[in-house]
Amino acid sequence: MIADRTITACCIDDDAHDHSPTVTTTPGKPGQYDLPRIQRAVREILLAVGENPDRDGLQDTPRRVAKAYAELFGGLAEDPSRHLARVFEQECDEIVALRDIQFHSMCEHHLLPFMGKAHVAYLPKGGKVVGLSKLARTVEVFARRPQVQERLTNQVADALIDHLDARGVAVIIEASHMCMKMRGVSQPESIMVTSALRGVFKSDAAARNEVLGLLKG
Ligand SMILES: [Zn+2]
DSSP: OOEEEEOOOOOSSOOOOOOOEEEEOOOTTTTOOHHHHHHHHHHHHHHHHHOOOGGGGGGGGGHHHHHHHHHHGGGGOOTTTHHHHHHHHOOSSSEEEEEEEEEEEEEEETTTTTEEEEEEEEEESTTEEOHHHHHHHHHHHHHSSSEOOHHHHHHHHHHHHHOOOOOOEEEEEEEEHHHHSSSSTTTOOOOOEEEEEHHHHHHHHHHHHHHHHHHHH
């Protein structure tokens, strides 16, 4: 049973303090997607920005947004191990790399999209490999959540090292963030690059150079 808790909206960003009234809320749970609750919240946002949610063009917007969010945040209810559980044995002691995995995610600070490409590589141990599509699926499961790019990069690397028992894992993510393009510092061309190295790619310079060369193309 989850107790109600009281939170106060306050300064959590670089923006000025606001003095919004205290709101009472019940935390959500992964896998319990509350469609009507999102519809009510979207209607409230429309009212709060000074719109009329009952006008023709907006009447169906809360329902559409709630449906879209079910998809965009669907990764919260998914366990990445589902995709990585099906390993198969293959004589392989060379790096396996998949470049240019397209993804989109939602920045958890602004609930605006960020999107780009993930490049993923691992060095199998004991011939344990997965289908290439499973690497893309793993990126997708973590991307379809409220995210920050640094955590997304680390979560993908940790999932691969944990489930494949790989000798090394390397993940590079390049993404452009709508919260940088459309607001704040307005840097429309900037690309954020993050990387996560595990195992031999972290400890061995020659292995690291090899994998980074592969991932950068
Ligand atoms: Zn942001």
